[in-house]
Amino acid sequence: MTIVKAQASIPTAARVHRFTYAIRNIVVEALKVEAAGTRVRYLNIGDPIAFGFKTPPHLITAVERAMRDGHNHYGPSSGIAPARQAVADEYTRNGFPVSADRVFITAGTSEGIELALGALVDAGGEVLVPMPTYPLYTAVLAKLDARAKYYRLDASRGWMPDLDHLRSLVTPATRALVIIDPNNPTGAVYSTETRRALLNFADEHGLLVLADEVYGDLGFDGPIEPYGKLDPDAAIISFSSLSKAYLAPGWRTGWMACGRSPRLDDLIAAVKKLADGRLCSTVPMQYAIAGALTGDRSHQPEFRKALKARADLTVSRLCAMPGVSCVAPSAAFYVMPKIALPPGKTDEDYVKALLHATGVLCVYGSGFGLPAEDGFLRIVFLAPLEELTEIYDLMERFTAGYLNR
Numbered sequence: 001m002t003i004v005k006a007q008a009s010i011p012t013a014a015r016v017h018r019f020t021y022a023i024r025n026i027v028v029e030a031l032k033v034e035a036a037g038t039r040v041r042y043l044n045i046g047d048p049i050a051f052g053f054k055t056p057p058h059l060i061t062a063v064e065r066a067m068r069d070g071h072n073h074y075g076p077s078s079g080i081a082p083a084r085q086a087v088a089d090e091y092t093r094n095g096f097p098v099s100a101d102r103v104f105i106t107a108g109t110s111e112g113i114e115l116a117l118g119a120l121v122d123a124g125g126e127v128l129v130p131m132p133t134y135p136l137y138t139a140v141l142a143k144l145d146a147r148a149k150y151y152r153l154d155a156s157r158g159w160m161p162d163l164d165h166l167r168s169l170v171t172p173a174t175r176a177l178v179i180i181d182p183n184n185p186t187g188a189v190y191s192t193e194t195r196r197a198l199l200n201f202a203d204e205h206g207l208l209v210l211a212d213e214v215y216g217d218l219g220f221d222g223p224i225e226p227y228g229k230l231d232p233d234a235a236i237i238s239f240s241s242l243s244k245a246y247l248a249p250g251w252r253t254g255w256m257a258c259g260r261s262p263r264l265d266d267l268i269a270a271v272k273k274l275a276d277g278r279l280c281s282t283v284p285m286q287y288a289i290a291g292a293l294t295g296d297r298s299h300q301p302e303f304r305k306a307l308k309a310r311a312d313l314t315v316s317r318l319c320a321m322p323g324v325s326c327v328a329p330s331a332a333f334y335v336m337p338k339i340a341l342p343p344g345k346t347d348e349d350y351v352k353a354l355l356h357a358t359g360v361l362c363v364y365g366s367g368f369g370l371p372a373e374d375g376f377l378r379i380v381f382l383a384p385l386e387e388l389t390e391i392y393d394l395m396e397r398f399t400a401g402y403l404n405r
Contacts (some may be wrong), residue, residue, distance in 0.1 A: 015143055029352055030361045038359045041391050043380045046184070046333055047249050048303075051382040055247045056299050059288040063251075066287035075283040077275040079105025079255070083289035087255045090293045091238065096228025102258040102268060105289070107281040109214050109239045112256035114140050116210060116237055117176075119270035121146040126173040127210075130161065132336065132368035132376070134184050134212070149174065150369055155327055155338065155376075159188035163197055176208040177201070182215035182224055185368050185378040186336050187311070187329020189219055192230075199231050208267070209236045214254075215332040217245035217300055220308040224331065228259050235263045242285070244332070245300060246292045253285040307333050307381075310388060314381040317392035323403040333382045336365065339375040342405060346372035353402060358394040 030040045042050070049055065078084065084103040091098040106112035113136060121127060123145035129137050131150035138148045149169045152162040166177075179198055181190045190198075202209045211227040228236050241254030256271075258264050311329050318326040323340040339350055347364035355361050365376025381388060 015145065026351070026355075026361065026363055026367070029355060033355055033359060038356075040355070040359045040361050041383070041387070043360065043362045043383070043391070044378075046244070046380050046382070048244070048247050048333070048382055049249060052384065053247050053303065053306075053382070056292075056296065058291055058296055059242070059246065059248060062288040062291045063284050066284040071283055071287060073283065075280040075286065077278070077280050078272060079103065079281065080283065080286045083255075083286040086290040086293045087257055091226060091228065091257050094226050094229060095232070096226045096236075096238070096257070097232050097260055098228070098257045099260070102260070102264075104256045104258075104271060104275055105281050105286050106254045106256060106275075108243060108252040109212065109241045109254040109256075110136055111252075111278075111281065112239045112254055113137065113210070113212070115271050115274050116239075116256060116267075117141065117144060117146070118274055119267055120208060121175050124173060125175050126171060127175060128166065128169055128177045128207070129369075130178065130180055130183070132185050132365060132370050132378075133178075134180055135368060137178055138369070147173075153183070153186060153188070155186075155336070158327055159183060159186040159336075160190060160194055161198065163194075163201065166198075166201060170205050174205065174207060176210050178210045178212065179227065180212040181227070182213075182219060182331030183334075184212075184215065184332060185334050185363075186327065187332050187334045188327070189224055189330040195227060196230055199227065199234055199236075203231075203234060207235075208264075209234060211236055211238045213238050213240050214244055216240060218304060218307065218333075219331040220304055220311065221330075222304070228257075232259065233261050234259060235261045237264070242288065242292055245303070246288075247299065247303070248285075248288070251285040251288070252282060253289065255289070309385060310381045310383075311335065313385055313388055314379065314392070317389075317396070318379075321392075321396045321399055324399060333380055335379050335381060336376050337379065339377065339399065340403065341373065341375040342403060345375075347375050347377055348372060350375065350402065351377055354395065354398055357398050360391055360394055360398075 084100040087103045088098045088100040125146045129148040141148045151166040153159045154162050216224045236259040238257045243249035315328045318337045326337040351364040363378045366372040370376050
């Protein structure tokens, strides 16, 4: 006779329940819609490759050559020397002097952000994060038992930071200011005056600036200068990667560049210690960094032109829909329209109803920290113009009915 013991489930860490990532979580709902036979148009993830854009051939050649030359081993935890030097030279050319020994090559910008926050913030520490925000920051802070303090981005002012609100949030526990510029999820680019004000604010309060500049090469009017150019001696860590402007998101190859301020020396040593613990980022892909930053960038003007055309179509179609308003983006491939929701409805209600009725998948604004009743959502407009036209036709017909219920 076999005795079967009733056993409780293995318990999970409390931090997991504070960890949310709406950009991916909404896909669970989309899979149900697909299983029911409806085609889903995925406008939730900013992956240019998924929409037909191609990785530049010379970058693929560099990675292939590295693999064939035997560079399939572990590498230095901070990154291979040619990649670190190329990143340092790129920032220095753009007015932010950085030395190669203050550069870390990471598994995408995401790992760089996690290393920086892990080296900086203890449990109970606070980090100033824009709202709406890219949810990685809040997810990492949740894992660290630290707190995100949200400062408002003002849609009525082109999604510029609300500096008065920012000033009201500082406490003795505040450690850093996160700036995402060009911005995900809004597509905004901040004015020089706003950028200076943010740096002055951080300096006044002794805060580290975490400058997420992944979309810096994707301003519709040309590349955006790094924050470090405005004050090369500020305590700034800048993040970027091959994912977006170099069209290689699946390679998970990014970098963090630490400014020359001696205030960063201890933090850099702490980041190095954490980086040692994870051995290294993917080595063959690091061999593409020098080619990306010093070689042929002819794909970028065409990419920016394509994005601008998609942005123009997106804004014109959204603003023509009854009950929908939209701030025009200036960079990247995101836009955050606002839906005048019926009483009692939330942004998630609208997004799920749109998905089930039309197969169009976007992300509700509350997944980026905004109030659910405000009716914001994020759209990724990377699809071809013809497909975007079809998508906005579907969205317009659905929205007209939804708002008239």
